[in-house]
Amino acid sequence: MSTPQIQQEKAVKKIIIPVLALIILLIMVAWLAGYFNNKVPPGFEKTSTELVNFDSYKVKSSTEAIFEGIAASITAKQATIISSRLLARIEQINVRSGDNVKKGDVLIILEHNDLSSRVIEAREQVNAMIARYTEAQKNFERAKELFNKKIASQFDLDKSKADYQSIKAELTAAKQSLAQAQTTLSYATLRAPINGKVVDRFAEPGNTAQAGEKLLSLYNPLSLRVEAQVREQLALTLTQGQSVTVELPTIKQKLVGLVEEIVPAANTGSRSFLIKVSLSYQENLLPGMYARLLIPAGDAQKLYIPKNSVFHIGQLDFVHVLIDGQSQKRFVRIGANVKPGFISIISGLVDGDIVVTTD
Structure with missing residues (x-):
């Protein structure tokens, strides 16, 4: 074989091999794309079944008020915090959490020996001032009588009057001191300001109550x-x-x-x-x-269907809808059971649809 023929054969092989490879590749692509399979015309697969004896329910919408939670x-x-007005040691606490109390009940008693002593001292001071006041009042009345009889001078009358008014003022101040001491003593006894129930107890007997520090909390049920x-x-x-x-x-x-x-x-x-x-x-x-x-x-349109018309596949909910006498399975989203025997439909059905019910 001559050299030109050999060269010609080699050139032909160089052309044929790529062409064959390309043809084989195109055939494989066509096969993978299903070109050699039987074609199914586009459309919906008939999955419905014809029913002979069945119960049905026609879906109807209703207008209902909706509520937002x-x-x-x-x-x-009525809720209050019991606290002390004094700096004193707690002697007694009569209640615990959950106890019911009435207005005026004694809840806490604070140490009050020194306060009681102040009350006694103030009361005795008032008694002493009452005695002095009675004496000054009699002296003033006597001075007026002697002045009217021209026996006492104007100076004696004015002096007895001044003594009387001074002692009267001191008696008033002593009574105020007594009232203040009694009020301070009352702070040592903490009473319930309302009818209610004890919520919590923040102190124990023996603790020192600070002024303004909460000791108990109450509320009215x-x-x-x-x-x-x-x-x-x-x-x-x-x-x-x-x-x-x-x-x-x-x-x-x-x-x-x-x-x-x-x-x-x-x-x-x-x-x-x-x-x-x-x-x-x-x-x-x-x-x-x-x-x-x-x-x-506001208001909203809601759909309800019988509970026995819903069936489940896994975690999904379905119903059978009648279309031209045949049953078609349809996915639905259900809501709450607000009516006995019925369930609300969120989506999947419209007004007028007919669903199949089962016993």
Whole structure:
């Protein structure tokens, strides 16, 4: 074979090999893309089944009031802190946390021996001044009689009058000192200012009570109410005296309260108003408990279907919808069970849909 023929064959091979590789690559791409498989025309797969005997329910929408839940707390309208006005040792504490007290009951007794001594001293001082006052009054009356009979001079009358008025002033001051000593002594006995229940006890007998330091805390169980920060758009729709539903998740109850007070100033940070709602007495309510105010927030269209029309696949909820006499499975989002035997639908159904129910 001549050299030109060999060179020609080599040139042909250089061209054929890349072309074959390209053709093989295109065939593999077409195969992976399913070009050689049977084509299915576009459309929906018929997964519905024809039903013969069944019960159905037609979905209807209804207009209902919606409520917005606002986090709130139980507080006491009447609450007080018991503290001492004196620096003294605590001799006795008669109550503990949870005890019920009546107005005027003795709660704490402080050491008061020195205060009792001051009262006794002030009382004796008053008695002495009363005796001097009686004597000065008689002398003044006698001086007036002698002056009228021209026996005593004007000087004697003026002097007896001055002595009488001076002693009278000293008697008044002594009585004031006695009253002050008695008032100070009363500070040693701390009494309940209201009818209520003891919340906490911050001291024990033998401790030294500092002036202004809290010793006990009380609240009136009959004055419990709910306080909440309500956003301004809702707060401005409320009026004083309006009835509001209060939800108490802890005790699983709902109560009806009255809007007692709307603080007429918004919180600049949260743009909300402080709302106070009064409650009727409940034995199992305590200050600090969590509550929710259910405040009307307009109307909304809601859908309800029977609970027995919903079935579950894993964690998803489905219903069978009748379309042209055939059942079609449809995914739905469900809400709360607010009606006996029915469940609310958030999405997946519209007004007029017919769902299949089961026994």
